[in-house]
Amino acid sequence: MTKTSQAKRRLPTWLSALTNFVAALIVIALVQAFVVKIYHVPSASMEKTLNTGDRILVSRLNGAKPFTPQNEDVIVFKAAGDWNDNVPSEQESLAKRVLKTFGDITGIGPSHEKILVKRVIGSPGDTVECCNSKGQLIRNGHPFNEQYVQQDLPFASDESGCGDATLSMRCFGRIDVPAGKYLVMGDNRSNSSDGVARCRGIALSDAQSCVRFVDATDIVGPVISVIWPVKNWTSL
Template identity: 40%
Template sequence: MEGVTPHETTAAAPRPLWRRITGSTWFHLIAAFVVVGALLSFVAKPYSVPSGSMEQTLEPGDRVLVNRLAYVGSAPTTGDIVVFDADETWGPDGSADDGPLKSVLRWVGEVTGFGPSGPHTLIKRVIAGPGQTVSCCDAEGRMLVDGVPLDEPYIFEDFPFTAGSLDCTTAPVSLRCLPEVTVPAGSYLMLGDHRAASADGAMSCRSPGTDPASCWRWALRDQIVGKAAVILWPVDRWTGL
């Protein structure tokens, strides 16, 4: 009777290089960063509300999710809440005072929405777009766009206005009053919901003696990051915008 043939062991074939690379922890980590970066750059981005200029719609410290695709093939419209990168007409961006720690915290804030955001990124409400004519006020103290009064139930603590005693014809004039202006091409007029406490596009026009032709500040179309879609944090303020 023949003996049992011993089991012959064979060395396993080495895995292809591409499988060794794609199966590594470092590859998964890098891929995750690439995916997150792509989402933040092209789809959605968290943003930390830095001030009270949008109270009570948004509170300081709220974290909102910004839809970066909202205006692909379309344009912002009156009433939209928009995040945009402000240019030098809105004042210093504050980045010159950033030390190493603040720079790191700002980067973390840009990525996560927790901590400081961009050096001069603002969130305001769109009042009018290119070619539209804006003025204030009608007899009831309402903002006019192309001669039509806006319904703005979101306004919190507007400037005082009383027809006949403190309006656009009295002395002194109500600070709510603004000179008529046509929004330039590629630009948007942004105001805060906390109208009397917002450093917005019309702030300089409310000061006596300012030049009505040059007092306005605009958000430019290519500076718009996206449309604020939802409040993410704190949890008890979860809501769509």
């Protein structure tokens, strides 16, 4: 084959560049769909573990199988049902809507998908309530320490802290976590509209009716690290 015929078979530079660009987009989209995806933290409810605006890396390695979180995992989940109240509506320009539509299709960049980030406190079959005489959460009859909590709600330190006559704002009654559901809370307890936010300060017996659970099918995956800004980099 002559050099002349080889030159004729080469793609034009612009077409070659476009082909490479499309191939790169496909690779990135597949990585974000099945391996890891980048999200941003939408609120202050997880401070100081995660700060508003942090870019976080979320594992997608379970692929088509539902992710099964463990208690204390920090997870990203879709804001569905009652959780939509946690995501403020905003005015969007045409450019932003186009960018989000591109994200919906490719999985790259922002999208119309509304997500939240919280910590798993109760898994299917668990019972959770608050509090014992030290103000600790109780899961399956056992209190546990939460070193990640910032700015917890006030609690009366005596034995009657969660009694009928002296119901502290930290208190909520027994919650039974159903099959296929998870109970989540924010680390920044006094500034978190989480699963039990609507149950605080009301009769302990009403806890099961006011709690918001996360459905297993709405869980995107676990947060594995903060990747931006660099000063906040950490693994979870």
